[in-house]
Amino acid sequence: MRARGPLALVIAAMLLLSGCSSDDKDARRRRAAGPAPSVESYARVASAAAGARLFTRCSACHSVGQGAPDLGGPNLHGVIGAEIGQNRPRFAYTAALQKVGGRWTRARMDAWLANPQRFAPGTAMAFAGLADPLDRADVIAYLETQR
Numbered sequence: 001m002r003a004r005g006p007l008a009l010v011i012a013a014m015l016l017l018s019g020c021s022s023d024d025k026d027a028r029r030r031r032a033a034g035p036a037p038s039v040e041s042y043a044r045v046a047s048a049a050a051g052a053r054l055f056t057r058c059s060a061c062h063s064v065g066q067g068a069p070d071l072g073g074p075n076l077h078g079v080i081g082a083e084i085g086q087n088r089p090r091f092a093y094t095a096a097l098q099k100v101g102g103r104w105t106r107a108r109m110d111a112w113l114a115n116p117q118r119f120a121p122g123t124a125m126a127f128a129g130l131a132d133p134l135d136r137a138d139v140i141a142y143l144e145t146q147r
């Protein structure tokens with residue numbers, strides 16, 4: 001009978017902790033990003049670990065490990081900061097993407113991941129995009145660790 005007290009406390013603590021769902025964490029991160037968050041304020045609260053989980057949506061077409069082959073899309077190792085549509089010399093990028101020009105900054109990657117067809121009309125990336133800016137920031141934070 002007496003042993004039940006501490007055990008009940010442990011169970012209560014576990015229940016409380018499990019209440020801290022990833023939604024709660026995301027809600028806390030959104031609040032920390034501020035009332036009208038920019039790409040940079042999202043970057044300050046971004047999680048590369050969450051980005052790695054989200055990257056499973058990309059990995060059917062993209063590898064990211066150094067030296068890994070291109071798949072249906074180019075390997076994304078070192079893509080942040082690289083020239084748009086130039087990072088993988090052997091990959092057959094479309095002219096639609098290559099003519100955008102410039103380098104992959106966070107702002108450009110955010111616009112691309114929000115809506116690839118709007119960013120580069122005619123691109124071959126058959127992906128609708130990531131609607132949630134926090135998801136985009138997490139994927140960008142993950143890609144920043146892959147270089």
Ligand code: HEM
Nearest residue numbers: 057058061072073084085087093094097123124125126127
């Ligand atoms: C959130 C998930 C994804 C991310 C983060 C992502 C990211 C990127 C980036 C950064 C590029 C340009 C790379 C460069 O300039 O070197 C690219 C190109 C491309 N991606 Fe994705 N991608 C995703 C999902 C997908 C999916 C699901 C597919 C296949 C259905 C795909 C197919 C392609 C193709 C074919 C290109 C070349 C586009 C062109 O040359 O017009 N991607 N992707």
